[in-house]
Amino acid sequence: MEFKKIEQFVLKEYSIDLSAYKSKQLLRRVESFMTRAGAKDEDEFILKLKTDSALSKKFLDHLTINVSEFFRNKDLFLELEGKIKEQLHPEKRTLKIWSAACSNGAEPYTLAIILDKLTPNKKHNILATDIDTTILEVAKRGIYKQSDVKNVDNELLNKYFQHKDDNYIIKDFIKERVTFKKHDLILDRYENDFDLIVCRNVVIYFTQEIKNQIYKKFFNAMKPGALLFVGATESIYNYKEFGFEKASTFIYRKPGGV
Ligand SMILES: C[S@@+](CC[C@H](N)C(=O)[O-])C[C@H]1O[C@@H](n2cnc3c(N)ncnc32)[C@H](O)[C@@H]1O
Missing domain, CATH: 3.40.50.150 (Vaccinia Virus protein VP39)
Incomplete structure (x- = not known):
């Protein structure tokens, strides 16, 4: 998978530098999201993200994984x-x-x-x-x-x-x-x-x-x-x-x- 294009898109669109994140784990997360979004490759996925703001927001949530709770541990x-x-x-x-x-x-x-x-x-x-x-x-x-x-x-x-x-x-x-x-x-x-x-x-x-x-x-x-x-x-x-x-x-x- 050509992850670079997605990295560049994410940096430009959400100002998140994915190169600092552990790549294997992240790749799995991006791939699973892409498959669920029904995109066959990076270009199609990026196009979908650009045209569908709800999907774009979901993708950002998926990347940032903001699970939390009071008194965690x-x-x-x-x-x-x-x-x-x-x-x-x-x-x-x-x-x-x-x-x-x-x-x-x-x-x-x-x-x-x-x-x-x-x-x-x-x-x-x-x-x-x-x-x-x-x-x-x-x-x-x-x-x-x-x-x-x-x-x-x-x-x-x-x-x-x-x-x-x-x-x-x-x-x-x-x-x-x-x-x-x-x-x-x-x-x-x-x-x-x-x-x-x-x-x-x-x-x-x-x-x-x-x-x-x-x-x-x-x-x-x-x-x-x-x-x-x-x-x-x-x-x-x-x-x-x-x-x-x-x-x-x-x-x-x-x-x-x-
Ligand atoms: C799993 S939550 C942790 C929440 C809380 N600290 C806890 O332990 O319950 C991870 C949070 O890190 C944020 N995050 C991810 N990358 C970040 C970055 N580069 N700088 C600041 N926050 C970041 C996400 O948006 C997400 O809300």
Whole structure:
């Protein structure tokens, strides 16, 4: 399959650089979508994408795989809560937090809930970014299904969500604590001075080289003593190379005091 043409189209149309993604996995995803769209080759597929905006949007969703949920790997979030409390002292300071590749918002809102548990009514700064502007609109609406909130304890569900019909709507006082922005982890500049960066279930799609670049940039974007929380299959075996210390299997720390 002549993947180059599709790569060029995707870069031009959606500003996504597919050459940074693991090629075999991606090729399989593109091929399966193309077959389902009924296109016999790349040229026909690109023509279909150009003329059918609904298909184009579906293809973008398919490429970006924006699956998420509240308290994804709950035990790890509980562990993170402990580390935030012990090491970042949220009661004494206003924390700057980044949920990178935040998808539908379940992750940054989970962080806002954890912070509200630790320091009720205190406003920390939570930045939430994703490459996909469509999913960011979903995130800003903050309306979820039962399957998205299945890991949320009843007490938290009652406190932080409004239950209406089949939906769970995140309450405004939590919503207001998260700022959503479009950001590409590969191409865009990173902000600085974060106390906590949460980046989960996205780097698995990237080549090792791109992953290394991202971890270096995360390190530079963190304050001394800050934490990096990664996905449950994404422990960083070469963490020392970037200057991190291990705080737990999925949490890394930039040396120094906060
Ligand atoms: C599987 S979701 C992970 C969501 C959340 N972090 C979690 O763990 O539940 C992956 C997200 O990464 C986003 N993404 C893919 N490539 C990206 C890039 N280069 N920069 C920023 N976000 C990206 C996708 O749009 C998608 O929303």
